[in-house]
Amino acid sequence: MKKxxxxxxxxxxxxxGLITIAADHIDAPSTTGTSADITDFYAFQGExxxxxxxxxxxxxxxxxxxxxTASFDENVLVEFNIDTNGDNVEDLVIQAIPRDGKMxxxxxxxxxxxxxxxxxxxxxxxxxxxxxxxxxxxAITATNSAGMKMFAGPRDDPxxxxxxxxxxxxxxxxxxxxxxxxxxxxxxxxxxxxxxxxPKSMVGTSGTINTWVEAKVKQ
Amino acid sequence: MKNNFIKYTAAFLMASFTLMxxxxxxxDLEVTAMVDFSGTFVMKDQxxxxxxxxxxxxxxxKDEFNATIPSEQNAKFQSMxxxxxxxxxxxxxxxxxxxxxxxDAAAFTGLLATDVLNVTLDGxxxxxxxxxxxxGRALADDVITVELxxxxxxxxxxxxxxxxxxNVDGNDKDFLTSFxxxxxxx
Numbered sequence: 001m002k003k004x005x006x007x008x009x010x011x012x013x014x015x016x017g018l019i020t021i022a023a024d025h026i027d028a029p030s031t032t033g034t035s036a037d038i039t040d041f042y043a044f045q046g047e048x049x050x051x052x053x054x055x056x057x058x059x060x061x062x063x064x065x066x067x068x069t070a071s072f073d074e075n076v077l078v079e080f081n082i083d084t085n086g087d088n089v090e091d092l093v094i095q096a097i098p099r100d101g102k103m104x105x106x107x108x109x110x111x112x113x114x115x116x117x118x119x120x121x122x123x124x125x126x127x128x129x130x131x132x133x134x135x136x137x138x139a140i141t142a143t144n145s146a147g148m149k150m151f152a153g154p155r156d157d158p159x160x161x162x163x164x165x166x167x168x169x170x171x172x173x174x175x176x177x178x179x180x181x182x183x184x185x186x187x188x189x190x191x192x193x194x195x196x197x198x199p200k201s202m203v204g205t206s207g208t209i210n211t212w213v214e215a216k217v218k219q
Numbered sequence: 220m221k222n223n224f225i226k227y228t229a230a231f232l233m234a235s236f237t238l239m240x241x242x243x244x245x246x247d248l249e250v251t252a253m254v255d256f257s258g259t260f261v262m263k264d265q266x267x268x269x270x271x272x273x274x275x276x277x278x279x280x281k282d283e284f285n286a287t288i289p290s291e292q293n294a295k296f297q298s299m300x301x302x303x304x305x306x307x308x309x310x311x312x313x314x315x316x317x318x319x320x321x322x323d324a325a326a327f328t329g330l331l332a333t334d335v336l337n338v339t340l341d342g343x344x345x346x347x348x349x350x351x352x353x354x355g356r357a358l359a360d361d362v363i364t365v366e367l368x369x370x371x372x373x374x375x376x377x378x379x380x381x382x383x384x385x386n387v388d389g390n391d392k393d394f395l396t397s398f399x400x401x402x403x404x405x
Contacts, residue, residue, distance in 0.1 A: 023362075024266040027273050028281030031264040038264045043336055044344040044357040047397050052338070055358075055401065064405045077260040081289075088290040088333055099254050115288050120256040139399050151399035156392045158401050159269075161363040162385040169382070170274075170307065177381030187391035190404040197398055200340050208354075210335040212267035212289060216260035 023159045025060040035059060035073030036215040039191050040159050043211050046197050051149075054080045054094065054198075056213040057191035060157060067154045067190045068135040072098040075218040078194055079118060082108065082203055083210040089114050092203060095121060096152070096194045103152035103194065104129045105144075108202045118216050126202070149197040157191045160184045262286060267334035269346075269362045274307075274370075275300045275331060284334075293332045300328035308370050310378065318369045319376050320352065327369065358394045358401065363387075 025039040026032040039060035046053045056078050062070050077097045081090035092108040097120060109124035128144035133153030141151050162182035168175040203209060264285050266272070276284045277299060287295055301324050305312040311324040318327055337353045338344060344355025347365045356362065364384045371379040392402035 023269040024264070024272060027266075028264070028285050030282045031285060034263075036263040038266050040269065041266045041336065042356045042358060043338045044355045045342075052340070052344075053398075053400065062404075067404055076263075079260075083289075083335065088335055089288075097256065099256075104254070104256070116262040116286070118260045118262075119258070120260070122256050135404060139403070141398060149398050154404040155399070155401040156390070156404050158358050158390055158394065160361075160387050160390045162387045166363075166385060178385045180386060182386035184387045184391055188405050193399070193401055195399040195401065204340050206341050207339070209338050209340065210267075210289075211338055212265055212335045214262050215264040217263045218258045218260050 023161070025159070031215070036076045036217050038078075038213060038215050039157065041213045042158070050200055051197050052200050052203060053195065054211070054213075055158075055193060055195050056080065056096075057155070057157070057193040058215060059192045060189070061186070062154070062190040062192075064188070064190065070135075070154065070190075070192060072103065072132065072152065072192055074098050077118060077120065077216040077218070079214045079216055080196070081212050081214060084204050086208075086210065088210055093118070093121070094196055094198070096196070098132060098152070101132055102129050103132055103150065105148070105150055105196060108198060118214075146202070147199050148202075149195075151193070151195040153193065154190050155193040157186045157189050159186050161186065262288070265289075265334070267336045268331065269356070270366060271331055271334045274366070275303050275328070277303060289333050289335050292334060293329065297325075297328055297332040300332045301325060304328055304370065308379075310373065317374050319372060319374060320369065321374075359389065361388055 023040040026037060031037040037058060039057045042055040044053050059070055077095055080094040082092040083089055084091045090111060093111045094105060094107040096103055096105050105128040106121045106124040107126055109121045109126060112119055112121060126146045128142065128148055128150050130142035130150040130152055131140045133140045135154050139151055141149060143149050162178060163185035165175060165178055272281055272284050284296060304324050310316050317323050336356055339354040343351050344357055345351050346353065346356045346360040346362045367383045367385065368376050372383040394400055394402055
């Protein structure tokens with residue numbers, strides 16, 4: 001019984017693997033279908049132009065019926081990495097991790113160590129928390145004393161692309177051009193998103209930063 | 220007697236709950252100190268610019284790419300990116316061929332192989348809007364068409380028009396102007 005379940009799981013993962021998807025959705029075999037699969041990452045100037053917004057989503061292609069039971073994994077740390085001096089090594093991190101219905105935030109703060117392994121910077125002077133918005137509820141947001149806004153919960157997948165046609169052209173070789181009217185492969189699907197807005201002064205004064213997001217799993 | 224014990228215990232418990240909740244409001248650190256955040260967390264997935272791993276990393280190397288920190292990606296993966304770019308868009312194999320940013324295959328993949336998003340602190344943040352190049356990534360940016368144009372569109376964005384635009388130009392739901400910006404779920 002157990003064996004057949006595992007086998008079925010493997011087959012399903014293999015099938016999804018064949019569809020190899022998108023912005024970062026199911027981009028690699030060992031993340032696909034797991035709670036640590038990043039789907040997308042955005043960084044942009046906020047409505048208040050003195051602020052920067054970071055968005056990371058995980059667990060893509062959730063149908064509306066699957067969204068209500070999807071949840072952030074307490075063993076998965078989502079870490080926004082910020083390089084302020086152009087060497088592509090993080091000088092600051094913003095860490096987000098769920099515990100018992102809340103998303104906790106630490107930073108921006110200098111990490112205790114850079115690279116593949118992280119511990120959570122609980123001694124950061126900047127911390128915050130927000131209740132994870134349940135599916136079907138109005139977005140719950142919070143602002144901490146440092147002026148950082150926070151959100152965590154299900155959202156419409158903001159990514160759009162005719163990924164099916166791209167796959168037919170590039171991977172399958174069954175088509176040679178895009179449709180004149182494309183079809184958004186991600187229409188009608190949801191993701192679990194973390195949105196954090198911070199005053200720009202927390203990450204620098206001017207110039208360009210390099211930023212990326214990492215999903216890190218507790219060992 | 221027994222009743223009193225229950226009463227006092229209940230009163231004591233209520234008092235401590237009240238004290239705790241006051242504490243909660245006063246100081247975030249007090250709250251987080253009660254929650255277990257211990258342990259080591261190891262990188263499993265990562266992303267900077269959209270679709271980079273999907274498009275430029277060969278199928279057997281995708282997990283390895285996700286497990287490589289950005290500062291080490293260029294040395295490990297740039298040549299693979301360049302080979303895959305030339306495979307996708309053969310014009311790049313011709314000497315002197317460039318994209319609309321004036322980059323040949325080596326320069327273009329040299330940029331992409333370090334998978335970080337460049338974000339300006341000084342103004343408009345966009346993947347590409349005709350003027351600003353790689354100053355961030357906004358929700359409505361048609362990043363896939365930009366990438367297709369840079370891969371297939373040649374020096375003037377006019378080559379291979381049927382490959383350089385997927386003709387999906389926007390999201391299926393409107394974004395919000397205010398925090399949290401992303402549209403409510405379906």
